Amino acid sequence: MANEFYVPKKYDSLNDRRGYHSHRGKKKCGFLRCCCCCICTLFLILIIIILAIALTVYFLDPKVPTYNIDNLDIKDFNIKNGIKLHTNINVVLKATNPNKYIALDYLSNEVSMAYSGSILSSGHFPPTLQHGHATTNLNVILKGDADFGPTMQLQLLKDQKMGYIPLLIMVKVPIQLVIADFFHLKKFVVRVNCSMVIDSLEPNKKPKILKKVLTYDFHL
Template sequence: MADAQRIYPANEDVEKASQMNARPSTPLASRSSLMSEKGDPSANRGQLRDVKFPKEQMIPSRQPHRYYAPPPRRGRNTCCRCLVWTFCFLLLLVVAIAIAAAILYAVFKPKIPNYSVDNIQITRFSLGAGATVSSQFAVDVTARNPNKKIGIDYLDDSYLAVFYTGTELCKGKLPAFYQGHRNTTNLDVTLTGTDVQISSDMVRSLTAQRQVGSIPLLLKADVPVKVKFGKLKTMKITFRVRCDLVIDSLDANASINISKKNCKVKL
């Protein structure tokens, strides 16, 4: 059987194919020209990594165990920042108030006013059926303002009462007035109580003390005032007055002797 006919390419075709497959010895453009037009490609790689693309344009990674970090939460940072600014504002406010109070104290040197009970007149006191007490006291109270540069404005909603062993017998209030610098004011206050219920033990102890002539009483007063520093007037503050008294009689229209009186004042 005759051999298959073989066809060999001509020499010219072989030379053309070798020229096409061969790489050019000189580059089409120099590296310096590329760097001058678009910069160094190696340097741009880091910049391309830092570029953030929109979520719609991002291509999901094909690597099985690769996760992207979630974007930072701005809400928590904003909340912490608000808390820090609020704390700083409150701290500055407290410091400013403390400095103002220190200046006022150094300039005006405030002192708490003094109170005393000078006289007690009983116009009515009776023990009714069922261990009830009805009474009316007329109390002379002296208020002293020892401050040189501070005035005291007494408000209308004060409270004044007389107690016996923790039970309120009668009550009233101080009048509203303005007390100037280093002023002493005498106040006549009427206290009234009607059908106040007391225990049988209190009736027995009260009867025994009236016979001896030593009856302990407690006078309580809550005095709301506004303190005036020059032209500056403070907000309402309350003086609490507590006076321990011992009198010799509870008879109506009798001359009452006060054997003990001790008054304390607190803010």
């Protein structure tokens, strides 16, 4: 009987790696397709958000409010015990909101008056909600008992004689934007500095404002 040896068949699949590479290629394509879909979705969401913000800004047409000080009323301005200055001054802060759909909610605030670098008096006005297209007069009573030594007294006497008294009125007020009387947005802080020159600081005499410069600062 002839010698016959059993030779196992060689399966082409063991040596052919095309199927392996094809499987990896499908996985890679699927991963790239998923990444592309995610990026496109995020890009679309970003475009929608930008368009929504742009349309909101266009519709609301936000404008910066303006402030002014038109009136001072000196109730009391006297030196006591030789070194203390007692003051009681009524200041009218005029606030104008030019926005139609945005109201301004004025929260707890600080108002002070300084002369020659020293704070003479301070006060505040009540929290107020100012609607759109409105001008509001905010009455502030400034009271104080400040140190007022001989040097400052001589300087004030000199300014009084010249009829040229420089003052600085400082306002710090947090404001919250209110849209359509319903949506309350994040508040921001407004600082208003009014450098003015008046002709007199005598009690019960309305001073004349000779010069006035206002500066604004807005921050979160």
